Amino acid sequence: MKLTTAQALVRWLIAQRSETLEGAEVPLFPAVFAIFGHGNVLGLGTALAEHRDALPVWRGHTEQGMALAATGYAKAAQRRQVGVVTSSIGPGALNMVTAAGVAHANRLPVLLLPGDTFTGRAPDPVLQQVEHFGDATATVNDAFRPVSRYFDRITRPEQLVATLPQVARVLTDPADTGPVTLALPQDVQAETFDFPDELFVPVVHRVPRPRADLRALAEAAAVLRAAKRPLLVLGGGVRYSGAAGRALRFAEQHGIPVVETTAGRTLVPHGHPLYGGPLGITGSSSANALAAEADVVLAVGTRLQDFTTASWTAFSPAAKLVTLNTARFDAVKHGAFAVVADADAGLADLGDLLGGYGTGDWAERAARERAKWDARIDGLRAVSPGLPTYAQVVGTVNELSTSDDYVLTSSGGMPGELVGGWRAAGTSTMDVEYGFSCMGYEIAGAWGAAMARQTGIVTTLLGDGSYLMLNSELFSAAFAGHPFVAVVCDNDGYAVIARLQQGQGGEPFNNFYADCRSGHPEPPRVDFAAHAAALGCAVFSADGPDSLRAAYANARDAAVAERRSAVVVVRTKPDAWTEAGAWWEVGVPEHAAGHADYAEHKEKQVRYLRPAATKEQ
Secondary structure (H helix, E strand, C coil): CEEEHHHHHHHHHHHEEEECCCCCEEECCCEEEECCCCCCCCCHHHHHHHCCCCCCEEECCCHHHHHHHHHHHHHHCCCCCCEEEEECCCHHHHCCHHHHHHHHHCCCCEEEEEEECCCCCCCCCCCCCCCCCCCCCCCHHHHHHHHCCEEEECCCCCHHHHHHHHHHHHHHCCCCCCEEEEEEEHHHHHCEEECCHHHHCCEEECCCCCCCCHHHHHHHHHHHHCCCCEEEEECHHHHHHCCHHHHHHHHHHHCCCEEECCCCCCCCCCCCCCEEEECCCCCCHHHHHHHHHCCEEEEECCCCCHHHHCCCCCCCCCCEEEEEECCHHHHCHHHCEEEECCHHHHHHHHHHHHCCCCCHHHHHHHHHHHHHHHHHHHHHHCCCCCCCCHHHHHHHHHHHCCCCCEEEECCCCHHHHHHHHCCCCCCCCEEECCCCCCCCHHHHHHHHHHHHCCCCCEEEEEEHHHHHHCCCHHHHHHHHCCCCEEEEEECCECHHHHHHHHHCCCCCCCCEHHHCCCCCCCCCCCCHHHHHHHCCCEEEEECCHHHHHHHHHHHHHHHHHHCCCEEEEEECCCCCCCCCCCCCCCCCCCCCCCHHHHHHHHHHCCCCCCCCCCCCC
């Protein structure tokens, strides 16, 4: 079949299918996000236009925003579908590098197709080409290598035959998944080749469920059977495996309290008697109390990031660590007793080996500790005079949301409020991008999630700083007809960094607008409501808890009825926070007021390194 490189790539994309967690067959690549330029408009753009009915193309307004939307789509689709993003060469391509970092850090699949310079080099230097004096083969697209799970530059059409199976492998492998980058030189996009028909035969990609090594399972089971106070930690891998039900049955059978990581949030119904709350810095005092007393920690589907482990001060130094993860890279961290397996399959096998093992009264601690945390959140949510707090914003959204709705945030102080304060009614209904904590993901990711979700309303929570960082995809979503609600908390600056700065003894500087340099005695303020309205959104404003409730309810109605983004702008208190009582390691200067506290916690950091085996062992 004689096709251009671009035509062959598009036909291959259309032929790839996927299987959802429920067993339904769907397109592996359901959408393409595109901004055309001289590096992709004639090659890939022409090929996409030929198949516009089979492969929908959505126009974005920043390349970073489109790639973040594709990342949000993958998260909402439980990694079973993959967004494709294409850009021109040069700045258009480089704009996607940050989003590739988001997808890489969060282990989310996305396919990036940046245009590239000419392989023939006849017009060099072409417009937007960066020349490398010592390496004629290098282009700006090499910047994608550190943030790609798989990278290739297609310099001949027939290379697609070899590389496309690897593209599909990485995007659908639970252990290796992440961003894939195919750099496409613009001359090669237009070159033709006689491609084999078999390349375009439909293929259904089923995510594998690897089972564990029997010896590793037996070792992990022995460690758990000896535990008096075990703790089950559920991460994002449980979500992507569809193993939430299995995990709860495992916990119920053996009487083990359950806590969640940021990526595993909303896997457990809030009222479950074994639920101890979210773990770590942005989590809850209840989960952290359980973690401090646990003698064995069974961590499933998590890479145990510093916010989960409170920079490795959350657990007892005497505790033993057992990990169950589909990625060996994550399973072997910190000298754990490692079980490499799919979360659902691994928990089933481990449960069989544990038999009738149970923990007795320890399991009751979960409900008691969580009740204390719930009372604390109730107090923070209670109506008070003045501007709303972040906890009250989260509480309002939580109370008006249904089990089908989906809530999202990324950077600043809102992750701590949402992770710690949200009470889950549905399963896998939260996306807190705290792997890369990318400002701007909140709006772009919500666009992608709104595209992927078939039921419920997507609500994104963000601060004024993130809104100003990247807001253009509000118009993309409004234009495309993918409605979601954005709640913008206006607090006059980067409040959470000001909190970190001043909490460690620093002086207020360059975070709140009041502490920033300006040439005006009274600097201008941003009219977020007017700006959002200009981007095609329905807009509602609030300045108190009661008006916030009405504004959010009206925004939900407008988003559904008008099929466009709805924005709630609310002035919030800048310094009222939900505190879980955990420590986070940051570089504190030795002369700073906070250094003594830093040094004290450094002494408490756990280093889980199992001793080397001896003949006696």
